[in-house]
Amino acid sequence: MTPFEDELKQALQRQEPAADFTARVLARCAAEETKARGWFGTWRLGAVVAGLLIAVGGTVYQQHEREVRGLAAKRKLILAVHIAGSKLQEVQQRVAESAEVDQ
Amino acid sequence: MAALLAATTSIATSSTGQEALPAFAAAVDLHKAMVYSIAWHFLHDRLAADELAQDVFLQLHKNWTRIQSPAHMVFWLRKVATHRAIDAARKRKAQAETSLEETDEPTVLERMHDSFLASYLERMVASLPEKQRSVIVLRYQEELELDEIAEVLGMNVSTVKTQIARALDLLRGKVSRRLEEGMDNDAI
Numbered sequence: 001m002t003p004f005e006d007e008l009k010q011a012l013q014r015q016e017p018a019a020d021f022t023a024r025v026l027a028r029c030a031a032e033e034t035k036a037r038g039w040f041g042t043w044r045l046g047a048v049v050a051g052l053l054i055a056v057g058g059t060v061y062q063q064h065e066r067e068v069r070g071l072a073a074k075r076k077l078i079l080a081v082h083i084a085g086s087k088l089q090e091v092q093q094r095v096a097e098s099a100e101v102d103q
Numbered sequence: 104m105a106a107l108l109a110a111t112t113s114i115a116t117s118s119t120g121q122e123a124l125p126a127f128a129a130a131v132d133l134h135k136a137m138v139y140s141i142a143w144h145f146l147h148d149r150l151a152a153d154e155l156a157q158d159v160f161l162q163l164h165k166n167w168t169r170i171q172s173p174a175h176m177v178f179w180l181r182k183v184a185t186h187r188a189i190d191a192a193r194k195r196k197a198q199a200e201t202s203l204e205e206t207d208e209p210t211v212l213e214r215m216h217d218s219f220l221a222s223y224l225e226r227m228v229a230s231l232p233e234k235q236r237s238v239i240v241l242r243y244q245e246e247l248e249l250d251e252i253a254e255v256l257g258m259n260v261s262t263v264k265t266q267i268a269r270a271l272d273l274l275r276g277k278v279s280r281r282l283e284e285g286m287d288n289d290a291i
Contacts, residue, residue: 004275005243011224012244017139017153022131025157029127029164 127167130176131160138184144240145188147229155191159184181245182255189233220278227277235270238263
């Protein structure tokens with residue numbers, strides 16, 4: 001190391017910050033933690049609310065699906081009864097016609 | 104050293120929060136001069152250096168569980184402090200452009216005070232271009248080897264060598280000019 005570099009090393013010696021530096025750092029860390037915990041609380045509440053909404057929404061949706069399926073089944077049944085009725089009428093008519101022919 | 108060992112032993116065992124705070128406090132006490140001095144030699148502003156050093160330790164607190172050993176902590180702090188100091192110096196430079204040539208000569212009172220050129224050299228280092236400033240601070244304040252500086256700054260060793268040589272040339276030139284002026288003044 002040259003004398004100039006020695007001089008430079010001397011000039012760039014470490015310096016201590018203010019005496020209360022550590023205390024101030026710790027205070028800031030504690031404040032940050034409190035803030036983070038606050039945020040965590042908010043997030044937790046948000047998650048619970050979201051969970052409830054999903055559960056209620058799911059139940060409502062299932063109920064709606066059941067109603068839709070029920071209506072469709074009812075419509076099919078009515079259609080089937082109509083078809084069966086008309087077929088029965090047709091058969092009755094044919095039976096009556098063949099009875100007339102026999103007489 | 105015992106404090107540091109105690110601090111890092113509990114780094115591994117404790118999570119963040121209240122239980123890690125005493126160990127963290129010991130680490131701050133142990134390394135505050137290093138972090139603050141890196142900031143100070145970059146910014147040459149006590150308030151800004153203090154704030155930057157605090158921010159570095161706040162970041163350490165957030166990353167506390169990731170620190171693996173005392174050596175890792177020192178490396179981490181040097182790296183974060185240097186990079187934050189470079190960023191802060193860039194912001195300040197954008198606000199008020201200064202260069203080595205534009206930096207004011209010390210006053211007569213300062214000349215009397217810095218008989219060993221220390222304060223003058225400090226000011227000159229603070230006005231070096233940021234790459235040169237980083238390598239000079241890490242080399243002469245932190246006394247790091249070239250490969251260690253290269254690791255902290257993410258540079259090649261040859262780039263570090265070049266930057267140190269350029270910085271030393273600039274500083275030597277400035278100092279010899281100052282000495283010549285001093286001799287001229289004495290002759291008058």
